[in-house]
Amino acid sequence: xxxxxxxxxxxxxxxxxxxxxxxxxxxxxxxxxxxxxxxxxxxxxxxxxxxxxxxxxxxxxxxxxxxxxxxxxxxxxxxxxxxxxxxxxxxxxxxxxxxxxxxxxxxxxxxxxxxxxxxxxxxxxxxxxxxxxxxxxxxxxxxxxxxxxxxxxxxxxxxxxxxxxxxxxxxxxxxxxxxxxxxxxxxxxxxxxxxxxxxxxxxxxxxxxxxxxxxxxxxxxxxxxxxxxxxxxxxxxxxxxxxxxxxxxxxxxxxxxxxxxxxxxxxxxxxxxxxxxxxx
Amino acid sequence: xxxxxxxxxxxxxxxxxxxxxxxxxxxxxxxxxxxxxxxxxxxxxxxxxxxxxxxxxxxxxxxxxxxxxxxxxxxxxxxxxxxxxxxxxxxxxxxxxxxxxxxxxxxxxxxxxxxxxxxxxxxxxxxxxxxxxxxxxxxxxxxxxxxxxxxxxxxxxxxxxxxxxxxxxxxxxxxxxxxxxxxxxxxxxxxxxxxxxxxxxxxxxxxxxxxxxxxxxxxxxxxxxxxxxxxxxxxxxxxxxxxxxxxxxxxxxxxxxxxxxxxxxxxxxxxxxxxxxx
Amino acid sequence: xxxxxxxxxxxxxxxxxxxxxxxxxxxxxxxxxxxxxxxxxxxxxxxxxxxxxxxxxxxxxxxxxxxxxxxxxxxxxxxxxxxxxxxxxxxxxxxxxxxxxxxxxxxxxxxxxxxxxxxxxxxxxxxxxxxxxxxxxxxxxxxxxxxxxxxxxxxxxxxxxxxxxxxxxxxxxxxxxxxxxxxxxxxxxxxxxxxxxxxxxxxxxxxxxxxxxxxxxxxxxxxxxxxxxxxxxxxxxxxxxxxxxxxxxxxxxxxxxxxxxxxxxxxxxxxxxxxxxxxxxxxxxxxxxxxxxxxxxxxxxxxxxxxxxxxxxxxxxxxxxxxxxxxxxxxxxxxxxxxxxxxxxxxxxxx
Numbered sequence: 002x003x004x005x006x007x008x009x010x011x012x013x014x015x016x017x018x019x020x021x022x023x024x025x026x027x028x029x030x031x032x033x034x035x036x037x038x039x040x041x042x043x044x045x046x047x048x049x050x051x052x053x054x055x056x057x058x059x060x061x062x063x064x065x066x067x068x069x070x071x072x073x074x075x076x077x078x079x080x081x082x083x084x085x086x087x088x089x090x091x092x093x094x095x096x097x098x099x100x101x102x103x104x105x106x107x108x109x110x111x112x113x114x115x116x117x118x119x120x121x122x123x124x125x126x127x128x129x130x131x132x133x134x135x136x137x138x139x140x141x142x143x144x145x146x147x148x149x150x151x152x153x154x155x156x157x158x159x160x161x162x163x164x165x166x167x168x169x170x171x172x173x174x175x176x177x178x179x180x181x182x183x184x185x186x187x188x189x190x191x192x193x194x195x196x197x198x199x200x201x202x203x204x205x206x207x208x209x210x211x212x213x214x215x216x217x218x219x220x221x222x223x224x225x226x227x228x229x230x231x232x233x234x235x236x237x238x239x240x241x242x243x244x245x246x247x248x249x250x251x252x253x254x255x256x257x258x259x260x261x262x263x264x265x266x267x268x269x270x271x272x273x274x275x276x277x278x279x280x281x
Numbered sequence: 282x283x284x285x286x287x288x289x290x291x292x293x294x295x296x297x298x299x300x301x302x303x304x305x306x307x308x309x310x311x312x313x314x315x316x317x318x319x320x321x322x323x324x325x326x327x328x329x330x331x332x333x334x335x336x337x338x339x340x341x342x343x344x345x346x347x348x349x350x351x352x353x354x355x356x357x358x359x360x361x362x363x364x365x366x367x368x369x370x371x372x373x374x375x376x377x378x379x380x381x382x383x384x385x386x387x388x389x390x391x392x393x394x395x396x397x398x399x400x401x402x403x404x405x406x407x408x409x410x411x412x413x414x415x416x417x418x419x420x421x422x423x424x425x426x427x428x429x430x431x432x433x434x435x436x437x438x439x440x441x442x443x444x445x446x447x448x449x450x451x452x453x454x455x456x457x458x459x460x461x462x463x464x465x466x467x468x469x470x471x472x473x474x475x476x477x478x479x480x481x482x483x484x485x486x487x488x489x490x491x492x493x494x495x496x497x498x499x500x501x502x503x504x505x506x507x508x509x510x511x512x513x514x515x516x517x518x519x520x521x522x523x524x525x526x527x528x529x530x531x532x533x534x535x536x537x538x539x540x541x542x543x544x545x546x547x548x549x550x551x552x553x554x555x556x557x558x559x
Numbered sequence: 560x561x562x563x564x565x566x567x568x569x570x571x572x573x574x575x576x577x578x579x580x581x582x583x584x585x586x587x588x589x590x591x592x593x594x595x596x597x598x599x600x601x602x603x604x605x606x607x608x609x610x611x612x613x614x615x616x617x618x619x620x621x622x623x624x625x626x627x628x629x630x631x632x633x634x635x636x637x638x639x640x641x642x643x644x645x646x647x648x649x650x651x652x653x654x655x656x657x658x659x660x661x662x663x664x665x666x667x668x669x670x671x672x673x674x675x676x677x678x679x680x681x682x683x684x685x686x687x688x689x690x691x692x693x694x695x696x697x698x699x700x701x702x703x704x705x706x707x708x709x710x711x712x713x714x715x716x717x718x719x720x721x722x723x724x725x726x727x728x729x730x731x732x733x734x735x736x737x738x739x740x741x742x743x744x745x746x747x748x749x750x751x752x753x754x755x756x757x758x759x760x761x762x763x764x765x766x767x768x769x770x771x772x773x774x775x776x777x778x779x780x781x782x783x784x785x786x787x788x789x790x791x792x793x794x795x796x797x798x799x800x801x802x803x804x805x806x807x808x809x810x811x812x813x814x815x816x817x818x819x820x821x822x823x824x825x826x827x828x829x830x831x832x833x834x835x836x837x838x839x840x841x842x843x844x845x846x847x848x849x850x851x852x853x854x855x856x857x858x859x860x861x862x863x864x865x866x867x868x869x870x871x872x873x874x875x876x877x878x879x880x881x882x883x884x885x886x887x888x889x890x891x892x893x894x895x896x897x898x899x900x901x902x903x904x905x906x907x908x909x910x
Binding site: 285286288291331333357359360373374376495520522524525529535556558 | 636831
């Protein structure tokens with residue numbers, strides 16, 4: 002797969018079809034691969050692909066420093082590819098002005114990431130070039146929400162205690178926001194000060210406000226790449242919040258973000274058939 | 282009792298003057314008479330001003346250090362704190378910490394001609410030095426002020442410009458950008474660097490203080506250089522973002538220089554040694 | 560001769576301190592994998608076993624992520640200020656890593672030059688630091704490259720050395736350390752050993768030479784483009800100390816707060832005019848490296864880094880101090896190589 006990846010990327014750069022490859026590099030074998038930006042055909046040997054390529058590189062598509070490098074080709078896994086569908090639907094990227102290289106994937110991370118256990122996108126969808134082979138099988142929807150289901154067996158008080166303990170550790174480094182491909186707001190609500198929407202100090206109250214606001218802003222948009230959870234240095238399991246909101250979108254509207262480029266975004270559309278059970 | 286360096290002094294608002302559509306100047310005095318008695322500062326220093334409930338902002342102390350009963354600051358409404366300060370009225374209480382930073386070398390400048398060049402909202406940090414020089418008129422040579430703004434409505438302390446012009450050996454030139462004039466405008470039309478050039482000031486043994494937008498400063502320096510001013514005789518005041526004002530919060534540095542402690546006043550010669558980080 | 564103590568005695572001491580109203584901070588598990596420093600409620604939360612190091616730092620015990628600077632009450636045109644309550648409980652930081660303790664004498668400078676920070680200093684005077692010398696290290700550790708080591712004594716009041724079988728040699732360096740262990744130690748002939756520490760892989764002289772001349776080098780852009788601009792590196796760094804000051808008001812009462820901030824955030828240096836001196840991420844990365852290896856040393860004579868490696872340990876995109884400094888060294892080596900090659904070429908022509 003890596004050889005084929007090098008070949009494809011070399012051709013893309015040599016032909017001038019793209020100016021930069023957003024991919025994974027690995028300088029030190031002892032360290033997991035990290036994002037790299039390859040701009041010359043001679044450097045494509047530096048690209049790697051293995052089951053430690055956890056980062057979702059689509060977060061770079063909207064960054065001005067990376068955009069300045071020119072037309073990109075981007076390497077994605079099946080889960081990451083869903084972010085491109087959302088970014089396109091939300092008019093944040095020009096899909097025709099990039100080449101998306103999808104890597105067949107049987108799971109990443111050591112140990113395997115939680116999301117990989119219920120993956121139904123081993124072969125990336127809506128990409129321009131697919132490299133490698135894998136079989137994507139439908140997954141029982143409830144299996145996707147396994148962690149959430151286990152969590153929800155606890156009482157309300159237990160869950161409240163859990164979140165209090167988790168969110169108390171948040172120091173507002175905003176790694177969750179910065180790593181997220183869909184947190185692309187030019188000025189985040191957390192950085193706005195006219196008026197100040199919620200406490201910018203990492204008080205428990207402010208941390209609740211921040212993480213709940215973020216989860217809601219990602220409602221029907223979060224594609225479940227779990228990058229926020231991976232990036233959090235305090236080990237806060239943000240995945241649970243996102244799963245909870247994603248399941249609401251799926252149950253109420255039959256919608257999963259980033260699967261269908263034609264589908265109306267769940268928050269951006271209204272139908273008289275929409276359930277109103279949330280207004281009680 | 283160790284002092285809490287972040288706790289401000291409480292200041293009574295004595296007077297608020299609206300200078301332009303979005304600029305106000307405020308006169309304040311210490312609530313605590315003991316603090317008022319011991320307080321002193323040097324022109325060019327700055328303070329950190331509080332609107333309680335909203336936060337702190339950094340402004341130059343734009344009054345002369347010879348005025349003992351109050352200090353003044355001037356601000357433009359641009360953010361959360363300045364919007365809150367915009368609402369204050371006479372009798373309100375605000376917070377003040379300071380004075381912080383270095384100052385204009387007024388003693389060093391004695392015996393020399395002074396050229397003050399300001400753009401827009403940059404007049405207040407020059408104003409304190411102008412008043413100080415006029416109050417010590419014998420110590421300085423000719424004083425020239427070139428003050429420009431986008432339009433006639435954007436000039437601050439207009440009444441004081443008239444007052445300064447009454448002093449001996451003092452030239453006050455106001456200018457507005459082309460198109461910013463009104464039919465009855467009696468000042469110059471043009472940008473500060475061009476107006477300065479046109480004024481053909483005899484600059485022998487002169488020092489200049491230039492404060493304004495980066496583009497104004499950039500275009501003014503060659504003119505001053507042509508007039509024969511050395512880099513060590515051209516000064517400016519930086520306005521880096523600050524939070525603590527006391528060299529801790531890590532925000533205002535420009536290379537190895539903490540603007541809050543080693544600045545905000547720098548000569549061009551000093552600036553040349555700073556990295557391009559401002 | 561040495562002095563030793565049993566692990567159970569240590570744990571009992573921790574419980575006694577907590578019982579006496581002292582605050583004890585130390586490493587413990589959060590979930591199944593992550594080890595962080597936290598305030599301990601009981602000694603069984605404390606992790607004394609061997610592992611590289613926690614993913615956060617002890618700085619939050621002296622310079623918390625958020626703290627109140629003072630309170631105010633608004634009554635019409637009148638404002639009333641009152642001091643924030645300063646901590647007065649003794650605190651013991653237990654089983655900290657030497658690279659954490661070493662940060663304290665470094666931070667003392669910035670919190671005390673000219674203006675003295677009463678909040679930091681109060682906590683500092685109430686704190687006793689007991690470190691645990693390192694047996695292990697991981698790929699991120701680089702203390703030996705920045706003047707530290709697995710038994711670096713800087714900032715420690717006492718240090719524990721694991722002897723195996725839940726026994727520890729105790730070395731007390733200060734009166735505070737001695738007072739803590741008074742009457743608890745047994746004499747012994749056993750002497751603790753430490754691990755070899757990470758291999759020394761950075762040469763700070765080379766790095767400093769580069770920083771003196773290469774503020775505008777394309778290296779910054781090349782090496783740091785992948786930085787996503789979060790504060791994970793800074794907030795988990797034992798020496799990063801930048802902060803923000805904000806207001807929190809409910810009704811007529813409020814508090815002025817200070818919270819950690821990071822030079823990696825886009826908003827950090829934005830002027831009121833909207834101008835941002837560091838508008839691009841590589842400029843912000845450059846600032847972090849300069850602050851640590853050029854600015855702080857020029858001000859206080861010490862580098863602002865203890866080699867703990869947390870910056871790269873927590874970085875979501877594999878950056879941090881070592882990847883950047885390594886790239887700088889490679890650049891310098893390449894230059895030296897080119898210089899030497901040119902030199903050699905010239906000699907050839909001469910012949």
